[in-house]
Amino acid sequence: MGLLEMTGIENGGSSAALDARKREIEAEVRARYAGYARADFLTLPVMTAYDRYYTRFNKTYHVQLQLESIVLKGKRLPSVSPAVDANFMAEIETLVLTAGHDAAKLVAPVMIDTSGVGERMTQMNGEPKDIRAGDMLMRDADGIRCSIIYGQDARSPIAPSTTHALYVVYAPMGVPAESVAAQLEKIAAYVRLASPGAQVVQQRVVRAERTLATHE
Numbered sequence: 398m399g400l401l402e403m404t405g406i407e408n409g410g411s412s413a414a415l416d417a418r419k420r421e422i423e424a425e426v427r428a429r430y431a432g433y434a435r436a437d438f439l440t441l442p443v444m445t446a447y448d449r450y451y452t453r454f455n456k457t458y459h460v461q462l463q464l465e466s467i468v469l470k471g472k473r474l475p476s477v478s479p480a481v482d483a484n485f486m487a488e489i490e491t492l493v494l495t496a497g498h499d500a501a502k503l504v505a506p507v508m509i510d511t512s513g514v515g516e517r518m519t520q521m522n523g524e525p526k527d528i529r530a531g532d533m534l535m536r537d538a539d540g541i542r543c544s545i546i547y548g549q550d551a552r553s554p555i556a557p558s559t560t561h562a563l564y565v566v567y568a569p570m571g572v573p574a575e576s577v578a579a580q581l582e583k584i585a586a587y588v589r590l591a592s593p594g595a596q597v598v599q600q601r602v603v604r605a606e607r608t609l610a611t612h613e
Contacts, residue, residue, distance in 0.1 A: 446571030
């Protein structure tokens, strides 16, 4: 797992510096993966690890689909808000899965866990969802806030009003700790492109060998 908590974020507008870096990233990944067919992306070590995890749940890793859309279809990185876009940008570079939450909307204690039998969450679209056991997730005192397979909940995602964010990297077996650390570094750097005054509260890589408190 990787944890990055930042405060002092300005997330209500756009950022020319961030948009310029997006165009650079798009050009870089198109050059890096020039000549790739869809199957070739699955030979990348980090992608292989996520594909193995997602296959257990009969799902396709969504970062793989995003990368394919940029490299093979000429699509652009999305523009949602600076703090959200910073995450998308870093994911496309490192291929490492990350969720971003408005820390003010999390209720302590917040824990990294795995799903049990019969659990349910409210997805970002507001729909309740029964989730399968054995998925990596984050929960707070009020319920599940994110799972790898089913994504984020409806309450805690980063919004235009967010000033205090918690980014959580989910790294199944096979994803190197170095890739997790690189993801955290890139997100922090991209947040600061849009919010130069943003400060890091915590930035660390942890092993989820047991339930871990991640936010107080």
